[in-house]
Structure formats: structure tokens, C-alpha cells
Amino acid sequence: MNRLNALPTLQIDPSRKISFIYRNKQYYGVEGDTVATALYSNGIRIFARSLKYHRPRGIYSLDGECSNTCMEVDGIPNVRCENTLLKDGMIVKEQNVVGSLENDRMSFIDKIDWMMPAGFYYSTMHKPAKIWPIAMKQIRKVAGLGVLSPEFKMTGKYDEIFPTADVCVIGGGPAGMSAALEASDKGLRVILLESRSVLGGFFEYRSHEYKEGQSYHDRAKELSAQVEGAEKIRVFTNASMIGTYNNNLVTGFQIGGKNDSFDERYMEIRAISVIVATGCIERPLLFENNERPGIMQMGCALRMAHTYGLVPGDTAVFSIGHDLGIETAICLHDLGVKIACVADIRKSGQASKLVAQLTERNIPFLTGWVATKAHGKKHIKKVTLATLEGRQPTNYDCDLLVASAGLTPLTSGITVAKGTVKYDGHTGCFLPDKMPAKMYAAGRIMGFDDALSIESSGRLAGCRAALDCEACSTTELSDAKNQLDGLPDPAAGCKLVIAPVEGRKSFICFDEDTTIKNINQAIEKGFDVPELIKRFTSAGTGPGQGGIPGHNLPLYVAKYQGMSDVSIRSTNVRPPVIPTLIATYAGSNHSMFKRTPMDEMQRNDGGIFRNIGVWQRARYFSSDLSCKNEIENVRSNVGILDGSTLGKFRIFGPDAVKALERVFVSDISKIKEGRIKYSAMCNDDGCVIDDGVLIKQGENDYYFTTSTGRAGSTIEWIRYHTRYDDWDFHMVNLTDSMGVINLSGPNARKVLEKIVDIDMSNTAFGFSEYKEFQLDSTIPVRCMRLGFVGELSYELHVPSSYMKTVWLMLGEAGKEYNIQNFGVEAQNVLRMEKCHIILGQESEQRTNLLDVGLGFLWNRNKTEAKTVGAVALRQAENDQTRLKLVAFKMENKGRAPRDGALIVDKKVRGYICTARDSFTLKEGVGMALVEGDLSKNGTRLEIYEDECGDDRIYGEVVPMPLYDPKGIRMKM
Amino acid sequence: MALTITCPICGKRNGYEFRFGGEEKGPRPVEKDLTPQSWCDYVHMNNCVAGVQEEWWFHKDGCGSWFSIYRDTTTNYEVEKMEVANNEQA
Known part of the structure; x- marks a missing residue:
């Protein structure tokens, strides 16, 4: 098909071809084409088959107001082709057909529409109840439009931005641009959203005269040049608004072009004031077969020609209710289309200039006439026109019918x-x-039709928005008001609701195949409110979001009910008002995590990393996931572990002790310098949420650690629980600035002694003590003697920047002992054998401090501290029904159950927290939370694992800890 | 999130930056006279006002302070304390 190529309004470049695949054949479009216009230029007229009746559908609105051009593009079903820019290599397929779009074997359904009255889905096939499951399967086969392949993988780059502005203008037409210019002239920052690829809106594609010597198109260019030249206006084209919210939040998405770094991006705009200048769409004309291919709206026909250079037909008939239709007829005539007739629904009120132009061109012009029926099976062949009363039906041959009841x-x-x-x-x-x-x-959203009024109303809105931003005087505002008052008011609109027809095939909603007859059926069933009729008939619930039926449905319901104008009630729309990809909402792939200072070295050492909270940590150091070597090396020699993910904090100030006493269960005031205090935090229910150690570094100055997972919320937690007290203390989160090295095993002292110049002997630096020293007279180290894994163990807290250095020093010093890395899993087994708990593993949300056997930490005599959790602990103290943490061994040296396996008898009595086949103890051991009566030593535990059927394994409760009960090894 | 919250230190900011800290219920009660019931009420029971309530927020992605604001739970708009006082008088 030859393209028009000499129009100033064209948005295509016919010299640049773009190839794409449709039905496995190669086709060409040109740059600037949408998928739909490219197909149209290749002679495709049927773009879809409708939801229920499989009726042929063609280009109708060109703005995605209905599902008429929904196709599968690059594997994504239900893509509105008329809104989708053509890209090289796109693969386009038809959907919802059996056979082809031209010959759909399901189209017989159109003839049995009588079997499917409104709401038949709700009222049939339910009795007897047995039928429904069978019927449902059949219905599901035919229901819906596109089908998403299970193998489909979403590709593309999705981004998100959260810009702010003083004024956000939705709509880049003449009014929106005028508003944006007005606001930016007053020094405000403006964001302008335009859903099409160019600014200009209602003016952009029109060649008629705006004023003497200037066309609407030229005026649009003039305005958009001003907007693009305005420094403070940020323009987003191909950007659709999808929601507006209170506090003036505007959401939308933008489709990326060739030079953008994204395919689509979600936008969330916060502005002080918002201007809605989204203009009008068209109100579809209701008559028989009003959605046949070849029937299109006024703006659609005009834009097909002016924007895309596609002549939409050879012989055209117009049945319209707005001057834009007459303008379109004149333009198409001048482009060589034969205009058989222009039938205007309005009996008067047309612009005399336009009517004169029709007469000049000898175009037959009827007033008070309307289309009543379109003929032709797959494409319109002729149309019946009649008077508004349905008299004098006359047939006109045509292949294009421009039908529109007006603007809305x-x-x-x-x-x-x-x-x-x-x-x-x-x-x-x-x-x-x-x-x-x-x-x-x-x-135009306010009803204005006159070009100058449209622009002036934009400037007034700009002033109003500026006033909200305190950038406009009241005089300026009243000047803008006066200017608009001097311009033409909105013109009278076409009131015709429906052509004089019965409506069996008059479609009020194209997406859902809802006819006027269906609406009648719903009303006869007793539905009276448009919103309910919408629900019952599903008119307006398709991808067009009510674009097609939004205005006609309430009008028709009111007409049917004989209501007066005032009580005509519109239906609602909800965000997203434009169909949006979930991928766009999801944005980019937020797989973010923190790395410790040792990350790279540990990876080089063969560490296998896992996500733990916000971090990635080395869990294993070999493919042996039982970590036998790592464990045995710590028990018999010396191992080194990166513990940098621990939360680390400093708290200081006159009221620091009070704050610590509030959140920690222990008596903090008794902590002595040089000693380590292990303690825990509870929540107000007494449930234990965190544990760590505290060190007094000076008067009212403490250093403490938290578990990895709690580091992010510790400061928030302490501030929350002291928010009424007006205490004077400060906290510093040192988690990222300090790294932690854990050196554990019987040879740990020998390794450390080689690089440290202080006395490391057990008498000088005993268990549970704390020392500060420097390495090489430079590197400050905070050293704690702890015993988490049950061996002689030192925890070195080192500035992150020195971590690698210290690690290498230890590695060098430990060479003669064959020092080895150990990972999180080895540590997990080692500490489990020692029955040291990890919160979250030996506890869940309902586990309190006493349940896990940490009651000894709790100082009950500091009631004036109002310790978080103390009240609840006191209440729970004598509760026998609570779960208790116990250690167990498997019977007959059996294998360990999986973590999370259940302890049962006739019902669930508890669960396994951690259990492993212990290399140290040579049997399966673990810890479990069990009901109180199962917690006595010697109790037999019946363990149920997933998918074990009737087989059970058994363990026996034994005293804690399992390894080194006297604690000799960690104190040596 | 359409909600905006005015932090006393950072000013009016997007609601995403904050964490909700519950209704204002007054300082922690003295432990001596507490019954399990009264303690549970303090910790867990809320008024769930349909209208203006005072509530706590934490500026997690900002200055890290806890503060209270007045918010109309039916519109999600923040309300000035002055307005609340005036409405109560009226």
C-alpha cells in the first residue's frame, strides 16, 4: 500500500523500512509505525476476534481504547498493537482464533448469541451441581483472549523513577502545554506527561486553520517548541498516567525509545499541584454492527491519514455528531477519498465555514441522519443511513464508515x-x-471546543497551580480568569444516545462483547445503577478500562429508565487506567546484598556463598556439604571464620546505661571493664528477639554486638523503646566499619601469640575477658575471648579496612598449624554440639527467653528500668504449656532428622530446630523445641519427617550441652 | 504510597521512607500495678480510629528519629495539631 508522503503532519519516515514477522511471514513497516499501522499498510484489516462471539475486529480508535487490536507480540499476549511502536524483528501473532483471523472456526458463536444472555455465566450450568465442574472446563477453554505460554520468559529492561516537581501536567496537548508554560514562566519546575510520542494532542494531526495563515499542526509545533525550550519543563513522551492519588501523587509508565536505557519504566511523580489536561476521547455511535472492520472513529480516520500516511478507504460514509467529523471528511476528500455522504446527527450547530467547504466539494451533507446498520461479513461493504426517527432508510456502498457520536x-x-x-x-x-x-x-476535558478557549483554560490552570506553589499573584489569576471568560464557552454537544435500532448487534462494549440487548436484559432483571449493570454484564471491564462504554452506558441506562439529566451517574475506573505490564511495576531486578571485607578472598579460597539476611556469606568451603574437614579442623587444630556480618554498635552518653537496661534483660550497670557480658533482648511479649555481647569501654560508653539479622533495626528498636524518656545518649552503627575474625580451636592461642605482643596466657587473658591491643603498633584490635563453637576462641574486631591485612597475618602465623577456613555451616554444627543457640533457628516468633533456657540472663530486680519483655516474662514464668528447648540424641546412633521435622505422638508436640550427624560425637544429635512434659531427660521423642509415611525415627532427650559438658575446652 | 509524612527534622517526605510505630498510647506504665490484662491492653489493643489519630513514625531512610504525627485514617492526610485541637473544641 502506498503511503502518503508529503503531509507536514506525518510521524513516519517512509524511507526507513522496519521488518517484522506476522503469521510466520516477513512484512515491512516504516519507522514511526505502530504494529497496527504497519499491518494495515500490508493490507491486514482484521486484527482480532472478539472475546465471546469471535466477531472480526479492526482498527477503531487508534488509541487503545478497546481490545480490537490486541495481538500477541514477542510472546506477550493481549498487546494493544495500535499503542505499540514497531521494532525491528518483532514477531506478531493473532490470538483467540481457531484457524485464522480471516476464517475463524469459532465465529459460529456469533449466531447463537441468544444462548448467552447477560449473566448467563452466573445463572446457568449450576444445577445440578455436578454439571458445573464439567461446564467450567469447557468454558475455560474458550474464555479469555490471549494465552501465555508456560515457557514464556519476560525479557527487557525495566526501570523506575521517582521524580518530584512543583506542578505535574497530565496531557501534552494545547491545554497541557499552555498550563506547563504558564507554570514554568512563573519559575516553577514542571513535569509534563504525554502518552503519544509527540506533543500536540488535539492540534497535532489537524491541517485545518487555527488562525489566519497557521494550521492547528503549526500551532502545536509552535507550542511544543516553546515547551521543549523551557528549561524548567521536563517532558516525558510515550508516558501514560495510570493513577492519581491524594497528596498529589501521580503514577505512570513510559515506553522507552531506541536511545533509552530501558524498555519501560514506572514513574511515581510527587508534585505540589497537578493539572489534568487529558482531553477527550470519542463516544462510540451505537447502531447495528457498529464494530465491523472498516468502521472507525473520526480522530482515528484522520490520524491514519495525517499521522501515518495511510488512506483508510476508497469510498467513505460519515455518521458523526461533531465538527471534527466534517473536518475529517474534507481532509480525506482532499486526499482523494470519495465521500459518499456526510450524515450529521445534529440538526444544527455546525460551523458554517466547514459546511461551506463541504458544499464547495459537492459532498452530500445530511443533518439529523444517522447510521443504523453496517453490512458486510468481514469488512464493511455498505451502510444504511436513516433519519433519527429511523425513517427513509437508504443504503450507501462504502469501505470506510467514520462513526462517532461526538467527544467525551x-x-x-x-x-x-x-x-x-x-x-x-x-x-x-x-x-x-x-x-x-x-x-x-x-x-477539552472541561468541555471547551474552541482552540483559544482550550489554550486559555490551560493558562488559567497553570496560574491556579502556581498559586498553590506561592508563585502567582491573585491579580495574575483574575487576569487569566477574565481572559477565559471573554472566549467562547463550550459548544452544545450531540445528545443522541443510540440510533433507532433494537440493539441485538449494537455493541456498547467491544472488549467484553456486550450489546445493547445485554444491557436491556440486565435492566429487566432489576439492575438499576450503571455501576452494577457494568458488573453484571461486564461492560467496561476489559483492557480498554471503560474507554468505549464509559460514557454510553450511563447515558443508555438513563434513557431506558427515562431519567432526567441530573441523576445520570457515571461508572468508576480504577488504577491502572492503562493496562500496564507487571514487569514495569516490578522494575529492575533488585537482587542487592552486602559483601564483607573478606568477600573476594573467601571466594578465591573456594567459599560457597549463600544469602543470609542482607548479606552474602561463605557457607561451605568444599563440595562436602556436611563440612567434615572444616569441623574436625576446628575441634582438633584451628579454624578461621569471617564474622563481619555481626551487628556492632557503640552507645554512649549520660543515659546510655538506662537505655541498655531498657532493652537488654541483664543488669548492665554491673558490667566491669575488661569483661564480656552475654545478654539478650526481648520484645514486649517476652519473646526473645536478639542476643549479643556487651563491653564497657568507659563510663557511660559501651560497645555491643547483635545478631546479623537484627543489625539493621537495633537503633530503631532502642530509640522506639526510649521515645518517651528524653534520655541523653547517642548510638553509632559500626556494623560496616568494623570487621570480625573468629579464630577458634585448641591452637588458636599459639597462632595469635605469634602476631600479638601482649601476654595471651590463660591467666592474663582468660575466658570471657576483653582486651584491646595493636598489631604492628598500628592496627587497633578489640579482642574477646568467647566460646560460641565450644573451643578456645578469640573474636577479633578490626576496622574493615584492615581486615584483609589481619586475615593474612593470621594465615601466615597459622601456616605451621595448617589453619583452615570454616564457614557458616561448620559453625552451625559446632555450636549446636555445644548447645549454643542461634535465634531464629532455636526460636521462632512465639519463643520466649525462658523457653530457650536463657532465663539466667534476666535480672528481675530492675523493675524501675521497665525492661522490654520483663512483664510478660513474669506472667509466662509458671506456664507449663510452653515449648522448651532440649538436646537429643538419636536412638541406636541413628541418623539425624531434617531441620524442621515434627515431634509427634498422637498430635504435634514440637519440632526439630537443628540436627546433624555429629562427627565429633559420632551420632545423630540436635536441639528441639518440645512441649514441657517431653522435656525431661530420657524422654523418647517420636520424630515425623516429611513424606516418611508411617515410618518414624526416634530420639532421646539428653542433658545440655552435648559436647564438653564441663566447658573445659573453651576455657583452656 | 500516596502518604506523605512530615518529619520534624527532615520535613515533608514520601511515606516510603518511614516505618509505622503504632498509635500513641502514652509512656510505658509502671510495672508494679500491672495485671496481665492491663499489660496486654497496653501492648496489643488499639483504638483503630476512623478519623484523626496521633501515631508514631520512624524515619528509617532518613534521620532515624521517632516522632508522632496526626493523620486522618479515612483520607490518609496528615493533619496539623492545631486543626485537631480546633475540631475537638467545636
């Missing part, structure tokens, strides 16, 4: 933010009524 404001930007609209008898439209705070409407 696109108010979703206002109504989703809880603004209201009201039916206006003069324009016949729902116009903005109560606006949300600091949100203003501008342009």
Missing part, C-alpha cells in the same frame, strides 16, 4: 483521585465537578 472527556485522572464528575446537559458530557485538593482541569 477523559476524566479518569480526576476520578481515580476521588474527584467527581457531573453530567452536563449542554455539552452532553460528564464534566469535572468536585476536584481533589490542588488538582485542576484544563482544556
Whole structure:
């Protein structure tokens, strides 16, 4: 098909071809094409088969107001082709057909529509109840449009931005641009969203005269040049608004072009004030077969020609209710289309200039006439026109019918933010009524038709928004108001609700195949409110989000019920008002984690890393996931572990002790310098949430650690529980600035002694003591003698920047002992054998301090400290029904159960926290939380594992700890 | 999140930056006279006002302070304390 190529309004470049695949054949479009216009230029006229009746559908709105051009593009079903820019190599397929779009074997359903009245789905096939499961399967086979392949993988780059502005303008037409310019002239930062790829809106594609010597298109260019030249206006094209919320939050998404780093990006814009200038869409004309391919809206026909250079037909008939239709007829005539007739629904009110131009061109012009029926099976062949009363039906041959009842404001930007609209008898439209705070409407959305009024209303909205930002005087505002008052008011609109037809094949909603007959059926069943009729008939619930039926449905219901104008109630729309990919909402892949200073070295040493909270840590150092070598080396020699993920904090100030006493269960005031205090934190239910050690470094100055998972919320926690007290203390989170090395095993002292120049002997530096020293007279080290893994053990806290150095020094010193890495899993087994708990593993949300046997930490005599959890602990103290932590061995040296396995008798009595086949103890051992009566030593535990059937394994409760009960090894 | 919250230190910011800390219930009660019931009420029971309530927020992605604001739970708008006082008088 030859493209028009000499129009100033064209958005395509016919010299640059783009190839794509459709039905396994190669086709070509040109740069600037949408998928739909490219297909159209290749002679494709049927783009889809409708949801229920499999009726052929073609290009109708060109703006994605209905599912008429929904196809599968690159594996994604239900893509609105008319909104999707063509890209090289795209693979396009038809959907919802059996056979081909031209010959769909399911199209017989169109003839049995009588079997499917409104709501048949709810009212049939339920009795007897047995039928439903069978019927459901059949219905599911035919229901829905596109099908997503189970193998489908979403590709592409998805981004998100959260910009702020003083004013956000939704809609880049003449009103939106005028508003943006007005606001930016007043020094405000403006964001302008335009869903099409160029600014200009209603003016952009029109070649008629805006004023003497200037076309609408030229005016659009002039305005958009000003907007693009304005420094403070940030323009987003191909960017659709999908929601507006209170506090003037606007959400949307932008489709990326060739030079963008994203395919789509989600936008969340926060502005002080918002201007909605989304203009109008068209109100579909209701008549028989009103959605045959070859029937399109006024704007669609005009944009096909002017924007895409596609002549939409050879012989055209117009059945329209707005001057834009007459303008379109004149333009198409001048481009060589034969105009058989222009039938205007309005009996008067047309612009005389336009009518004169029709006469000049000898185009037959009827007023008070309307299309009543389209003929032709797969494409329109002729149309019946009649008077509004249905008299004098006359047939006209044509292959293009431009049908539109007029314009209707696109108010979703206002109504989703809880603004209201009201039916206006003069324009016949729902116009903005109560606006949300600091949100203003501008342009055609307010009913304005006159070009100057549209622009002026934009400037007024710009002033109003500027006033909210304190950048506009009241004089400027009233000047803008006066200017608009001097310009034409909105023109009277076309009031016709439906052509004089019965409506069996008059479609009010294309997406859901809802006819006027269906609406009648719903009303006869007793539904009276449009919103409920919408639910029952599903009119307006498809991808077009009510674009097609949004205005006609309430009008038709009111007409049927004989209501007066005032009580015509519109239906609601909800975000997202434009179909949005879930991938766009999801944004980029947020797989983020922190690395310890030892990350690279540990990876080089063969560490196998796992995510633990916000960190990645080395869990294993060989493919032997039981970690036998790592464990045995710590028990018999010396191992080294990176513990940098521990939370590390300093707290200091006059009230630091009070704050610590509030959150830690122990008596903090008794901590002596040089000693380590192990303690725990509970929540207000007494449930233990964290444990760690505290060190007094000076008067009112403490250093303490928390578990890895709690590091992020410790400061928040302490501040929360002291928020009423007005205490004077400060906290510093040292988690990232300090690294931790754990050196454990009987040879740990010998290794450390080689690099340290202080006395490391057991008498000089005993168990549970703390020392500070320097390595090489430079590196400050905070050293704790702890025993988490049950061996002689030192924990070195070192500035992160020195971590590698200290690690290498230890490695060098430990060479003669064959020092080895050990990972988190080895540590887990080692400490389990010693029955040292890890919170979250030996506890869950309901486990309190006493349950896990840490009651000895709790100082019950500091009631004035109001310790978090103390009240609840006192109440839980004598509760025998609580779970208790116990150690157990498997019977007959059997294998250990899996973590999380259940302890049962006739019901669930507890669960396994951690259990392993212990190399040290040569049997299966572990810890479990069990009901109180099962906690006595010697009790037999019946263990149920997933999928074990009737087989059980058995263990026996034994005293804690399992390894080195007297604690000799960690104190040696 | 459409909600905005005014932090006393950082000013009006996006709701994403904050963590909710519950209704304002007054300072921790003295432990001596507490019954299990009264303690449970303090910790777990809420008024769930449909209207303006005072509540705590933490500026987790900002200055790290806890503070209270007045919010209308039906509209999600923050309310000035002055307005609350005036409405109560009226």
C-alpha cells in the first residue's frame, strides 16, 4: 500500500523500512509505525476476534481504547498493537482464533448469541451441581483472549523513577502545554506527561486553520517548541498516567525509545499541584454492527491519514455528531477519498465555514441522519443511513464508515483521585465537578471546543497551580480568569444516545462483547445503577478500562429508565487506567546484598556463598556439604571464620546505661571493664528477639554486638523503646566499619601469640575477658575471648579496612598449624554440639527467653528500668504449656532428622530446630523445641519427617550441652 | 504510597521512607500495678480510629528519629495539631 508522503503532519519516515514477522511471514513497516499501522499498510484489516462471539475486529480508535487490536507480540499476549511502536524483528501473532483471523472456526458463536444472555455465566450450568465442574472446563477453554505460554520468559529492561516537581501536567496537548508554560514562566519546575510520542494532542494531526495563515499542526509545533525550550519543563513522551492519588501523587509508565536505557519504566511523580489536561476521547455511535472492520472513529480516520500516511478507504460514509467529523471528511476528500455522504446527527450547530467547504466539494451533507446498520461479513461493504426517527432508510456502498457520536472527556485522572464528575446537559458530557485538593482541569476535558478557549483554560490552570506553589499573584489569576471568560464557552454537544435500532448487534462494549440487548436484559432483571449493570454484564471491564462504554452506558441506562439529566451517574475506573505490564511495576531486578571485607578472598579460597539476611556469606568451603574437614579442623587444630556480618554498635552518653537496661534483660550497670557480658533482648511479649555481647569501654560508653539479622533495626528498636524518656545518649552503627575474625580451636592461642605482643596466657587473658591491643603498633584490635563453637576462641574486631591485612597475618602465623577456613555451616554444627543457640533457628516468633533456657540472663530486680519483655516474662514464668528447648540424641546412633521435622505422638508436640550427624560425637544429635512434659531427660521423642509415611525415627532427650559438658575446652 | 509524612527534622517526605510505630498510647506504665490484662491492653489493643489519630513514625531512610504525627485514617492526610485541637473544641 502506498503511503502518503508529503503531509507536514506525518510521524513516519517512509524511507526507513522496519521488518517484522506476522503469521510466520516477513512484512515491512516504516519507522514511526505502530504494529497496527504497519499491518494495515500490508493490507491486514482484521486484527482480532472478539472475546465471546469471535466477531472480526479492526482498527477503531487508534488509541487503545478497546481490545480490537490486541495481538500477541514477542510472546506477550493481549498487546494493544495500535499503542505499540514497531521494532525491528518483532514477531506478531493473532490470538483467540481457531484457524485464522480471516476464517475463524469459532465465529459460529456469533449466531447463537441468544444462548448467552447477560449473566448467563452466573445463572446457568449450576444445577445440578455436578454439571458445573464439567461446564467450567469447557468454558475455560474458550474464555479469555490471549494465552501465555508456560515457557514464556519476560525479557527487557525495566526501570523506575521517582521524580518530584512543583506542578505535574497530565496531557501534552494545547491545554497541557499552555498550563506547563504558564507554570514554568512563573519559575516553577514542571513535569509534563504525554502518552503519544509527540506533543500536540488535539492540534497535532489537524491541517485545518487555527488562525489566519497557521494550521492547528503549526500551532502545536509552535507550542511544543516553546515547551521543549523551557528549561524548567521536563517532558516525558510515550508516558501514560495510570493513577492519581491524594497528596498529589501521580503514577505512570513510559515506553522507552531506541536511545533509552530501558524498555519501560514506572514513574511515581510527587508534585505540589497537578493539572489534568487529558482531553477527550470519542463516544462510540451505537447502531447495528457498529464494530465491523472498516468502521472507525473520526480522530482515528484522520490520524491514519495525517499521522501515518495511510488512506483508510476508497469510498467513505460519515455518521458523526461533531465538527471534527466534517473536518475529517474534507481532509480525506482532499486526499482523494470519495465521500459518499456526510450524515450529521445534529440538526444544527455546525460551523458554517466547514459546511461551506463541504458544499464547495459537492459532498452530500445530511443533518439529523444517522447510521443504523453496517453490512458486510468481514469488512464493511455498505451502510444504511436513516433519519433519527429511523425513517427513509437508504443504503450507501462504502469501505470506510467514520462513526462517532461526538467527544467525551477523559476524566479518569480526576476520578481515580476521588474527584467527581457531573453530567452536563449542554455539552452532553460528564464534566469535572468536585476536584481533589490542588488538582485542576484544563482544556477539552472541561468541555471547551474552541482552540483559544482550550489554550486559555490551560493558562488559567497553570496560574491556579502556581498559586498553590506561592508563585502567582491573585491579580495574575483574575487576569487569566477574565481572559477565559471573554472566549467562547463550550459548544452544545450531540445528545443522541443510540440510533433507532433494537440493539441485538449494537455493541456498547467491544472488549467484553456486550450489546445493547445485554444491557436491556440486565435492566429487566432489576439492575438499576450503571455501576452494577457494568458488573453484571461486564461492560467496561476489559483492557480498554471503560474507554468505549464509559460514557454510553450511563447515558443508555438513563434513557431506558427515562431519567432526567441530573441523576445520570457515571461508572468508576480504577488504577491502572492503562493496562500496564507487571514487569514495569516490578522494575529492575533488585537482587542487592552486602559483601564483607573478606568477600573476594573467601571466594578465591573456594567459599560457597549463600544469602543470609542482607548479606552474602561463605557457607561451605568444599563440595562436602556436611563440612567434615572444616569441623574436625576446628575441634582438633584451628579454624578461621569471617564474622563481619555481626551487628556492632557503640552507645554512649549520660543515659546510655538506662537505655541498655531498657532493652537488654541483664543488669548492665554491673558490667566491669575488661569483661564480656552475654545478654539478650526481648520484645514486649517476652519473646526473645536478639542476643549479643556487651563491653564497657568507659563510663557511660559501651560497645555491643547483635545478631546479623537484627543489625539493621537495633537503633530503631532502642530509640522506639526510649521515645518517651528524653534520655541523653547517642548510638553509632559500626556494623560496616568494623570487621570480625573468629579464630577458634585448641591452637588458636599459639597462632595469635605469634602476631600479638601482649601476654595471651590463660591467666592474663582468660575466658570471657576483653582486651584491646595493636598489631604492628598500628592496627587497633578489640579482642574477646568467647566460646560460641565450644573451643578456645578469640573474636577479633578490626576496622574493615584492615581486615584483609589481619586475615593474612593470621594465615601466615597459622601456616605451621595448617589453619583452615570454616564457614557458616561448620559453625552451625559446632555450636549446636555445644548447645549454643542461634535465634531464629532455636526460636521462632512465639519463643520466649525462658523457653530457650536463657532465663539466667534476666535480672528481675530492675523493675524501675521497665525492661522490654520483663512483664510478660513474669506472667509466662509458671506456664507449663510452653515449648522448651532440649538436646537429643538419636536412638541406636541413628541418623539425624531434617531441620524442621515434627515431634509427634498422637498430635504435634514440637519440632526439630537443628540436627546433624555429629562427627565429633559420632551420632545423630540436635536441639528441639518440645512441649514441657517431653522435656525431661530420657524422654523418647517420636520424630515425623516429611513424606516418611508411617515410618518414624526416634530420639532421646539428653542433658545440655552435648559436647564438653564441663566447658573445659573453651576455657583452656 | 500516596502518604506523605512530615518529619520534624527532615520535613515533608514520601511515606516510603518511614516505618509505622503504632498509635500513641502514652509512656510505658509502671510495672508494679500491672495485671496481665492491663499489660496486654497496653501492648496489643488499639483504638483503630476512623478519623484523626496521633501515631508514631520512624524515619528509617532518613534521620532515624521517632516522632508522632496526626493523620486522618479515612483520607490518609496528615493533619496539623492545631486543626485537631480546633475540631475537638467545636
